[in-house]
Amino acid sequence: MRTRTVKRKAQQQQPPAAQPDTGLVAPAGRREQNKADKLRRIRAAAYDLFTTGGFDDTTLRQIAVRAEVGFGTLFSYASNKRDLLFLVVTDDLLEMNRRAFDNVPTDIPLLDQLLYVWQIFYTFFDMQPTLARLTLRELNFYSEGEQARKIYQGRDAMMARLTALVTAARERGEIRTATADARIARAIFAIYSAEVRRWIGDDNRDMASGMVELRQLLRLLITGITHPVGNPDGGSTAAV
Structure with a gap:
């Protein structure tokens, strides 16, 4: 009896036998890995085709073939071609935004703070001008798709x-107008938004001249057109 009891306990303590992998249901970790791999391939394929063949001439089917995924799989990641473009760039854009504002110096005038932020944006776009032109163009009326929300x-x-x-x-005494801060911020962004598009569209652009022109426009906003501004090139561009 003792031998049978010991044998029965030993059997109970053994781990259950491994079930054969039928391929019907992948473990959760493997599913996530496969999904991440598909996303990586789709982003790479879209980037390559958009920057070499052009956004307008590239088809979703071409991207699916290049990424080696089913045509329908694309719609699990993006709802249309424009959404797919932003799938390529959204994470980088959001990280750039965070990094620019997290690191802006607090002990310099507003104008230099703005140039610090926008120089990071200019540098980011200058590293991939073809993609930047597409992104800035499509941003104008981008309102649909999963990436639009982000x-x-x-x-x-x-x-x-x-x-x-x-x-x-304003708290430092640099701004005395009664205009709401949010509206001033919108005006600042409007100047940047128009100027960065003009600048990135120039094949002969350079960072220094781009920053000088942006400084002059922002300085005009800050000082106002009814007040003398002295030397329009005065001041230094904050280094990144």
Whole structure:
């Protein structure tokens, strides 16, 4: 009896036999890994085709073939071609926004703070001008798709950070107008938004001249057109 009891306990303590992998249901870890790998391939394929063949001439089917995924699989990641473009760039854009505003110096005038932020943006776009032109073009009326939600959340966060810079400048005595800080921030962003598109569209652009022109326009906003501004090139561009 003792021998049978010991044998029965030993059997109970043994781990259950491994079940054969039928391939019907992948473990959760493997599913996530496969999904991440597909996303990586789709982003790489879209980037390559958009920057070499052009956004307008590239088809979703071409991207699916290059990424080696089913055509329908694309729609698990993006709802249309424009959404797919932003799938390529959204994470980098959001990280750039965060990094620019997290590191802006607090002990310099508002104008230099703005140039510090926008120089990071200019540098980011200058590293991949073809993709930047596509992105900035398509951003104008981008309102549909999963990536659109992330883009607009990121823009709202950026405008909040920009408004905070304006508010801090007001508290330092740099701003005396009664105009709301959020509206001033919108004006600042409007100048940047138009100017960065003009600058990135120039094949002969350079960072120094781009920053000088942006400085002059922002300085005009800050000082106002009814007051003399002295030397329009005065001041230094904050280094990144």
